[in-house]
Every structure is written in C-alpha cells, then in structure tokens.
Amino acid sequence: MWPWEHLLFAYLLYSLYANVVWRRSPSGPEALAVAVGSQLPDLVDKPLSWTFDITQTGYSVGHSIFVVPFVCLAVYVLLHRWERGSVRQATAFSIAILSHLAGDIVYPWLTGGHLNPRAVTWPVASPPTVDQGNFLDHVVIYGNRSLEMFLGGELPQELAVLLGLLALTVVLWVYDGAPIAADCWRWVSRRS
Numbered sequence: 001m002w003p004w005e006h007l008l009f010a011y012l013l014y015s016l017y018a019n020v021v022w023r024r025s026p027s028g029p030e031a032l033a034v035a036v037g038s039q040l041p042d043l044v045d046k047p048l049s050w051t052f053d054i055t056q057t058g059y060s061v062g063h064s065i066f067v068v069p070f071v072c073l074a075v076y077v078l079l080h081r082w083e084r085g086s087v088r089q090a091t092a093f094s095i096a097i098l099s100h101l102a103g104d105i106v107y108p109w110l111t112g113g114h115l116n117p118r119a120v121t122w123p124v125a126s127p128p129t130v131d132q133g134n135f136l137d138h139v140v141i142y143g144n145r146s147l148e149m150f151l152g153g154e155l156p157q158e159l160a161v162l163l164g165l166l167a168l169t170v171v172l173w174v175y176d177g178a179p180i181a182a183d184c185w186r187w188v189s190r191r192s
Contacts, residue, residue, distance in 0.1 A: 008169040010038035010096035025176035028183035030092040037096025059127035111158040
C-alpha cells in the first residue's frame, strides 16, 4: 500500500470505531495519532532496508505482529503518563498501526494478487523480498507504476480500490468535522 492509502484506511477504521463505540467523531489529536500510527511501520522498516541495508526487506521489525502489540502498550503507557485521559489517542494509534499490518496483508489480494501474511510475521517467517534497492530506486519504481496506472486507458483494480477508499474516507472525514484541518482553522482564526 502507498502511504496515503495506509492513512485513508486507518482513518476510515478509527472513525468508524469512534463513531460506533464512543458515539462521537475523532478529535484532532486522535486524527494525528492515526496519522503517526498508520505510517510508523514503513518509517521504521523501509529505511532499515532501503537506506541502511540492515534488513533484507522493508517488512521486518516495524511490521511484525510479534512487536507491534508491545509498541501499542508502550504508547498507552507513555500517553497515560504524559496526559491523563489520553486513552482515545492511544487507541487511535493502536488501530492505525494494526490497520497498516492488515492493509499490507489484504491489499495485494484486493488488487488482484494473493493474501500476504508473511509481511507481518518477522522474525518467525521470512517476509517477502520483492522490494530490493535503495530509497531512490523505489521512488523511481513507484513513480513509474503510478504513471503507467494513470496513463493506461482502463481503470486498474489498484486505482479503483484507491478511489473507493478515498471517497469513503473523505465523506467520513467531512462528517467528522474535518479533524486537524478544523483545529488549524480555529487556531488561525483566533490569531487574526
């Protein structure tokens, strides 16, 4: 999944959770926790593999279903000590990081491939090694794929999934009152 797809998927899941379980829309801090949690596995693993050549693939410790629960627990503890009543932000982070793992398993299947559970089983099983190269190599590879996708005459399944996810999430985000954007607007309005 692309970073923005992880963000959209995580926000969609957390917003549904907050609206159903807590019967209220996500706040700005919760949306920020979703943004961080949805990107953290890639922010850890991709540099370890692509830039520093420490791991063989961009799916290792940050994507491990054996490590992520401890990260979620650490976030709960740190946020609780830092700010009482921050259970919602910690929950937002946890749902987002777990949605990243789920997305990396399910997304290949949604776009015409197979389920990919090996993406989250490090160190028990070896993760897929299809993402070799450095950071610049990946920018070129993904850039070319995106260009081919948009210039191709038909709507590829990958683009259809992205557009559907984008539409659902934007509608829900607007329904939620546009968290983060609304907070920024209120802050700017108070300053002027």
